[in-house]
Amino acid sequence: MRRWALWLPLAFFAVVLAVVGYGLVRPPDEPLRSHLVGQRLPAFSLPAALPGRPTVTGAATGEPRLINIFASWCVPCIAEAPQLLQLEAAGARIDAIAIRDTPADIARFLDRHGDPFAAIGRDDASKVQLALGSAGVPETFVVDGNGVIRHQHLGNITEEDVPVLLAELEKAR
C-alpha cells in the first residue's frame, strides 16, 4: 500500500470532525422565505388524513391560522410537538399537512406527541407542499383570514419561536 493511503482514515475522520464541529457552531436558521409569502394560498384540497377528521384546504377561512407541514417519520417534528400544543392552547387554529405518510402512522404520531390540529390533510406526493414553496418538514405557515400567506417558519418550532408565531398571527388578524 502507498504511504499516503495510510493517512486516508485520518483525513476521513477530519472531514467527519469538521461536519460535527460545524453542527456545534452552526448559526441559527436564517429565514428563507417561500416566494409565496405575501400571496394567496394556491387552491388545493387534500384527502383527510384520518377517518372522521376534517381536511385542510387552500380556501379562505375568515380567521388567521397556522398550516403546519409535518410527517410522522420526521424526528424534528417530534421536537416541535410540545410547542404546537402551546400554540393551540394560546388559541391558535392549526391545520396540518402530513407529507408522504399513512393514516395509521399519523394517528400513532398524534397519539404519542399530542394532537393540536383542527384539520389534517394527506399529501402523499408532496404536491401541495411544493406548491406552497416548502422544501422540507417541518415547516409552518401563518395564513390570514383571506388565505394570504403572511409568514413562513422553517424547521422545528422552538420555545423561542412560540411568541414570534403568536405575534405573526395577531398581525394577520
Next chain:
Amino acid sequence: MIAEAGLAALWLAAALCALQLALVAIGMKEGRGDLIAAVRPVAMVQGLLAAASFLILIWLFVRSDMSVELVVANSHSAKPLMYRIAGAWGNHEGSMLMWVTVLAIAGACIAAFERQLTSAMHAATMGAQAFIGLGFYAFLLFASNPFARLSPPAPEGLGLNPLLQDPGLAFHPPTLYIGYVGLSIAFSFAVGALVTGEVGPKFARAMRPWVLIAWIFLTIGITAGSYWAYYELGWGGWWFWDPVENASLMPWLAATALLHSVSVLATRDGLRAWTLMLAVVAFSMSMVGTFLVRSGILTSVHAFAVDPTRGTFILVLLALYIGGALALYGSRVAHVRSGAPFDPVSREGALVANNLLLSVILAIVLIGTLYPLIADGLFSEQLSVGPPYFNATAGPIALLLVAIMAAGPLLRWRSDRLGALGARLRFAVIAGATMALALVILGAEAGVMPFIGLVLAAGVAVASLAPLWGRNLKRTPLFTWGMVIAHLGIAVSLAGMSANAAFTKETLAAARFGDVLEVGPFRVKFMGVRPVAGPNWSALEAELRAVRGGAPMRLLPQARFFASPPTNTNEAAIRTLWDGQLYAVMGARDDDRWQIRLWWKPFVTLIWLGGALIALGGLLSLVGRWRRERAAALRESWL
C-alpha cells in the same frame, strides 16, 4: 457527606489515572521495570475507586437524597426501588460516570487478567487506556459533576422520564455501556501494538476475548433496546434508524468486522494493518456515538439536554483520541510487516468480503446519521434522513453480506475451489429454493426485499449448520458451536425481519364498546374500558378479546398517566403466540369511541430470538477459546 465521598473517590481515581499514564511514559522511556510493574496495581485501585464512586451515586438515588442536584432533577421518592437505582444512569452526568467507571474497570481487568502480552506491549496498552480515561475524568469533574449539591435541599424530586420506567430499559444502558466502553480495550491494544510494533497471532489471541466480551454485551444491548422500543414506544416498529440507535449499531458493525478479522490474524497471521484499523474504528464509533447523543447536535427522541459546552468538550476529546490514534496509524503502520498471503477464494477471502461489506454498511449508517448536518452545512437545507434511505441502501448490502456468511465457514483457509464450495452448499440452496417455491405457491404478497430475505434466511439457516456435518458433535470445539449458533441467529433474525416486513397486518379503528375488529386471522372484540392504578401512575385500560379459533385471549392495553413529571404513555398489550405476536395499543377517546390499533406480526419474535442466539454464540465462542488457551498454557507449563 456521602456525595462528597463519591466526589473524592472520583478525584482520587482521576489522580491514579494520571499516575498510571506517567508511570507508563517514564517507565517505557527510561526502561524502568520497577515503574512498569507498578502500573498493574495502580490500574486495579483506580477501577475500584471509580466503581465506589458510581455505587455511591446509586446509593444517593436509592436514599432519594434531595440535597443532591442530580437526584432532585431525575428522581422522586415515590419511585419503585428498581427505578430509583436506574435513575442514577438515566441522565447525562450519571451515565457519563457509568461510562468512566466501565472504562476504569476495563483497565483494571487488563491489569488483572491479561498475561499473554509482552511487558512492553502491556505497558503501552495500559498507557493508552489511562490516556483515554484522563480525558473523560476531566469531562466529568469539570463539565458534568454528578455529585453537585443543591442548597437548600429540595422537598421532592422532579421524577424520571416515565418512558424509562421499565425493567428492560433500566438495565439496557449498563449493558450497552459495557459493550461500548469494553471496546476501549481493543483500541488501547491497537495503540499499544502501533507503538511497540508487536502485531501477530499472539496479539490477536490476546485481544480476541476482550473484543468478544464487549461484542456480546453490545449484541444483548441492541437486541434488548430494539425490543424495548417495540413494546414501549407503541409504534409497532422494532428499529427506527434513530441517531441513538445508529450510535449503538455502528460500534457493533465495527466490532463484528473486528471479530472476524482478528480470527484471520490469530489463525493465519493475515490482515494485520486492517485489524489494527478496525480496533481503532470500533471504539472510535463508541465515542462518536456518545458525542452525537450527548451534544444534542442531532435531534433524537432519546437525546438528553442540549449543551454546547459539553459538546465542545467531547469534540476536543474525540479529536485528540481518534485523531491521535489515526495519526499514529498513518505514521507507524508501515512498520508492521504485512501478513501471510491468501487466494480470493478462501476463508480469508470470505472474511475480507465480510469486513468490506460491514465497513460499507458502517459508512452508510454514519453518513446517514450525519447527513442532516452535511445538508445543512453544504446546501443550507434542513432535513431528516429516515428509514427509506437506510433500508434502501444498507438493506441490499446486508443481504449480500448474509449470503457470503453462508459460504465463509465452508471455505478452507488460504485457498479453495468454487466447485467444492457449491457442493458443500447444495442443501442450503435446496432449502432456499424450497422457501421461494413455498412463498410463490402460497401466493404470499411479500415485497422484493422481504422475499429475498426469507429465501436467504432459509438457505443460510441450513448453511450455518453445515460446518457441523460429518463431525462428531461431542468433539466439535465449543467455539465452532459458537460460530454456528451465532450465524444461525443471523438467519433466524433475518427471517423475523422479513416475515414482519412482508406479512404484518394492521388495523386502526375508532371503536365503540362491543365492536368487533379484524386483523389478520383474528377477530377482536372491544369489551370495555376501566380505570386502573399503579405505584406512581394511573391508567385507562381497554379490554379486548381476540379469537382465532379456540379459546379467546384477553389483551389489556393501557393509556397511562404519570403524575411526576406529568406524562402520558401507552402500554401496548402484546400476546406472543407460536407464530407471531398480536399487538394492541389504546389511543385517544373521541366521544363514545376509542382509537384502537391492532397489529398481527407473524414471526416477529424471531428478530430478538435471533439476537439472543447471536449473543449466545459469542458466549460459547468465548468459553471455548478460553478453555483452549488454558489447555495450551497447561501444556506449555508441562513441557
